[in-house]
Amino acid sequence: MSETTRLVEVRQRVLKHNDTVARALRARFRETGTYVVSLVSSPGSGKTAFLEDLLTRLRDRHRVAALVGDLATDNDARRLARSRVPVRQITTGTVCHLEAEMVASALEGWDLEGLDLLFIENVGNLVCPSTFDLGEDLRLVLFSVTEGEDKPLKYPTIFHTADVALITKTDLAEAVGFDAASAHRSIQSVRPGMEVFEVSAKTGAGMERWLDSLRSRLAASPSDRENYPASP
Amino acid sequence: MSETTRLVEVRQRVLKHNDTVARALRARFRETGTYVVSLVSSPGSGKTAFLEDLLTRLRDRHRVAALVGDLATDNDARRLARSRVPVRQITTGTVCHLEAEMVASALEGWDLEGLDLLFIENVGNLVCPSTFDLGEDLRLVLFSVTEGEDKPLKYPTIFHTADVALITKTDLAEAVGFDAASAHRSIQSVRPGMEVFEVSAKTGAGMERWLDSLRSRLAASPSDRENYPASP
Numbered sequence: 001m002s003e004t005t006r007l008v009e010v011r012q013r014v015l016k017h018n019d020t021v022a023r024a025l026r027a028r029f030r031e032t033g034t035y036v037v038s039l040v041s042s043p044g045s046g047k048t049a050f051l052e053d054l055l056t057r058l059r060d061r062h063r064v065a066a067l068v069g070d071l072a073t074d075n076d077a078r079r080l081a082r083s084r085v086p087v088r089q090i091t092t093g094t095v096c097h098l099e100a101e102m103v104a105s106a107l108e109g110w111d112l113e114g115l116d117l118l119f120i121e122n123v124g125n126l127v128c129p130s131t132f133d134l135g136e137d138l139r140l141v142l143f144s145v146t147e148g149e150d151k152p153l154k155y156p157t158i159f160h161t162a163d164v165a166l167i168t169k170t171d172l173a174e175a176v177g178f179d180a181a182s183a184h185r186s187i188q189s190v191r192p193g194m195e196v197f198e199v200s201a202k203t204g205a206g207m208e209r210w211l212d213s214l215r216s217r218l219a220a221s222p223s224d225r226e227n228y229p230a231s232p
Numbered sequence: 233m234s235e236t237t238r239l240v241e242v243r244q245r246v247l248k249h250n251d252t253v254a255r256a257l258r259a260r261f262r263e264t265g266t267y268v269v270s271l272v273s274s275p276g277s278g279k280t281a282f283l284e285d286l287l288t289r290l291r292d293r294h295r296v297a298a299l300v301g302d303l304a305t306d307n308d309a310r311r312l313a314r315s316r317v318p319v320r321q322i323t324t325g326t327v328c329h330l331e332a333e334m335v336a337s338a339l340e341g342w343d344l345e346g347l348d349l350l351f352i353e354n355v356g357n358l359v360c361p362s363t364f365d366l367g368e369d370l371r372l373v374l375f376s377v378t379e380g381e382d383k384p385l386k387y388p389t390i391f392h393t394a395d396v397a398l399i400t401k402t403d404l405a406e407a408v409g410f411d412a413a414s415a416h417r418s419i420q421s422v423r424p425g426m427e428v429f430e431v432s433a434k435t436g437a438g439m440e441r442w443l444d445s446l447r448s449r450l451a452a453s454p455s456d457r458e459n460y461p462a463s464p
Contacts, residue, residue: 010242042275043358043387044379071359073385094389096328096359124386125359126275127303127328146378146404147276153305154356155275157326172378175407 025135257367
């Protein structure tokens with residue numbers, strides 16, 4: 001038990017250090033006018049497919065880029081590269097989440113002033129990423145219709161620490177007998193008032209509605225954006 | 233960085249302590265002739281549906297029970313209780329995996345000598361559970377056809393530490409365009425020779441083939457089973 005207490009103490013120091021680095025990152029993003037969106041979800045809930053579609057839709061009107069975290073392989077970075085925006089991979093080894101320092105290192109040498117929007121795809125995990133601030137403006141939690149309507153009840157912390165929920169793979173809703181009302185009830189009981197979007201990266205359903213919301217947030221963000229207007 | 237080093241050190245002590253408890257558990261299971269199977273997977277890959285079906289198929293010929301780990305809620309335990317075998321919930325709070333000590337506590341007061349088979353469903357997570365021995369005889373890693381064929385490449389450690397892989401939700405294979413050959417290649421490249429079963433708890437496809445394999449393992453296990461024959 002004393003080992004557990006010690007682990008908790010060390011974890012708290014790690015989190016405190018992470019918060020310091022995240023705060024510096026956030027200040028830097030604000031300065032360069034870069035709006036940062038992170039994505040968390042369990043493995044296989046469709047983060048990469050969603051992000052690939054999103055980057056493709058955004059790239060003509062905004063300067064966008066992405067960082068993608070994985071334990072091993074650069075499969076996701078290679079998939080995202082098909083959207084023809086700058087992408088960098090963060091390989092975490094055995095670490096089950098991204099930390100602010102990993103983001104800071106991955107950004108070395110990047111001209112953030114040239115970026116309107118940066119997406120950070122976290123490692124697929126519904127637990128560990130929740131307590132690590134990455135300096136983002138907006139955190140999205142994704143879960144797919146194939147995962148079960150009670151996911152928010154079973155992983156409440158990740159929903160508490162996210163800003164927006166996205167229900168993905170809605171094209172499979174009928175095949176899996178997805179109960180949308182029950183899923184929405186689960187989300188609202190964990191996080192009352194949470195904004196929820198239903199999307200399918202495969203068919204494109206719901207993507208424009210979500211994009212409108214993202215653009216409104218972008219326009220309302222306090223970043224010093226007038227100096228860095230969106231590309232034509 | 234020194235915080236990280238300290239975290240690694242404390243984690244190693246926690247793992248060492250876990251190994252000690254797991255060793256004692258394993259000795260106890262052997263003594264009582266209880267064959268123990270643990271299940272790991274990402275959230276939503278169908279562990280509970282698979283286990284509910286499995287328990288129902290086993291209960292007439294074997295004395296079976298289950299422990300189920302979750303961060304919050306006893307939804308899974310209630311689902312498993314429909315199979316009418318003894319089920320206990322382990323609620324981990326914010327901990328992303330089960331530890332041997334949690335299993336030991338959950339078993340307090342249970343008559344293991346009355347059990348042929350004990351299933352332990354881990355928290356939905358493809359990273360954290362991999363390094364925690366629970367004293368099990370067999371570890372199953374599940375991943376569903378909706379999660380992407382490259383899951384084993386992206387989460388190699390969990391495949392390294394598991395004994396058998398189960399591809400679940402095969403009833404959805406066509407709807408998601410699942411490439412079985414590619415999934416099998418991914419598994420074999422991470423863990424050459426790994427035994428793989430394709431199952432659907434919904435249609436029952438593949439369940440009997442997997443069950444035959446489980447029964448062979450059970451028969452071949454070194455547990456002192458002759459004293460505790462399977463119920464008629």
